[in-house]
Amino acid sequence: MNNGKFIRQIGKKGNGPGEYLIIFDFVVISDTIFISSTGKRSLIKYSVNGDFIEEFPTPGQHKMSWFSITPEKVFVSYNGLQNGKLYLFNKYLTKVDTVTIDYNAPKDSAPYMLADTYDYTFQNGGEKRFLFTNYMSDTVWYIHNCKKKIGYILNLGDKLLPEKYRYERLKGDFDRFMKVAIPYQKIKLLETPSFLFLFQKGWTEQNVNSIYVHDLAENTTLKYETSYIFDDLVGKQNLVPRYTSNNCILATINPIELKKELKNKRDYAKTGEDTPSPAWVEQINKVKEDDNQILVIMPVRNKTLKK
Incomplete structure (x- = not known):
């Protein structure tokens, strides 16, 4: 587009x-x-x-369903996450290395984990370096030369999901997990030259509940208790922030959810900030429910550029 x-x-x-x-x-x-x-x-x-x-x-039994590529052109597969591992491959997809992300990953239970739409990419950050978290600790790692190093520590305190309540420890008891995990939060961090964007949501919530914007130059952080970054063109669309590139946040919209939201807005919304632009609605009406994800590009102010 x-x-x-x-x-x-x-x-x-x-x-x-x-x-x-x-x-x-x-x-x-x-x-x-x-x-x-x-x-x-x-x-x-x-x-x-x-x-x-x-x-x-892909070699052997490995899959690359969810993957990323580091600035060093190393392929990173997330298919070992259930066992707390990342698999790294070179450009020929021959195995390079294994990085252990989570030493606490259960060894005595079936290799599964709970993930929602928000988790579809575990990578944080952008093309400058490969940042990663599985939300089970408040450390955001970065992968460089096939080694794991500390990128950021979020200091979630008592908002971090306790090890005893992780989904695998409850042996897949979804109902119990949805009760005990209510107070706990996870944060997705996106890195740009001038700002850090931190999107917070509860483990049992579908949408983001707070957005933090940290100004790197000023060392200040603003908190917005909202589930969206406002854009008067598209209204309050729930976006899944995935990546940053060229000082832009890249997000996606699920076509099925988009069609449902548009119908609700036509049925219930009044003129105002909740109502998307008619021109945008006309264009987006061409989207079909079985289409792939819609890419949304949001430029971010770059304070490092010389005037």
């Missing part, structure tokens, strides 16, 4: 070579796009022009 106008489709849907079904995850590096798809144990590589380049399998 460019200024809201469709530019091109990358590849096409299907089950054949170079085709995808539902996209799990994707990463853009320079002029290349890597995509992981349902139904495949491989990564699909395209040019930004939309041309298929190659499809290469």
